[in-house]
Amino acid sequence: MQGDVLYMSEVVIDRLRLALEAMEQKDEEAAHELIEGDDEINDLYLDLEQDCIDLLALQQPVAGDLRLIASSFKIITDLERVADLAVNLGEYTLESQQDMFPEVDINAIGDLTVEMLEDAMAAYEARDDEACYDIAERDDELDQLCERASQTVVRDLIETELDPEDPDERVEELMQDVSRMLLTVRDLERVGDHAVNIAARTLYMVENDEELIY
DSSP, X not given: OHHHHHHHHHHHHHHHHHHXXXXXXXXXXXXXXXXXXXXXXXXXXXHHHHHHHHIIIIIOOOHHHHHHHHHHHHHHHHHHHHHHHHHHHHHHHHHOOSOOOTTSOHHHHHHHHHHHHHHHHHHHHHXXXXXXXXXXXXXXXXXXXXXXXHHHXXXXXXXXXXXXXXXXXXXXXXXXXXXHHHHHHHHHHHHHHHHHHHHHHHHHHHHOOOTTTO
């Protein structure tokens, strides 16, 4: 069970990295690969979900084993949602009209989310309760990065001077690019939230401690 969850996490983290690289390099081929490969994650999720149900129904686990199964079930749900967010990033790459907001360091935000997710899964594998608290604390750093990025985008939009003669299409493209950047920041922030969820479920699995869940 735990090995299969770790395998799913490796696939998901690879896809998140691919999404970030595609966005940085404006690699449409990689973005298409990312979007078209989402069925693999969905199949992994459904297989592991069924494994959890079978273990609960057939083996009637108790205490620590029950927490392992329950936590693993929640963790694969978080991983599946991270994969969906990676697909979102691929779609934003395909829809992007132009380079904008060079002051926003999406790579730094993305690197932090990948690191948090990797560390959350390492904590799950090692049953490391102390690491769970560290991941939750780092989420504050991620939130601050995302807030500053969003403020920069909004500030730049306010300061953008549009020529009254600009066609409606130009204004529409600008608004779409602003929207995509804000959605990118939001989705990366959500990846961090899922990493914290994984840490919280790991802490519950190891110590029967619900502190980070709420």
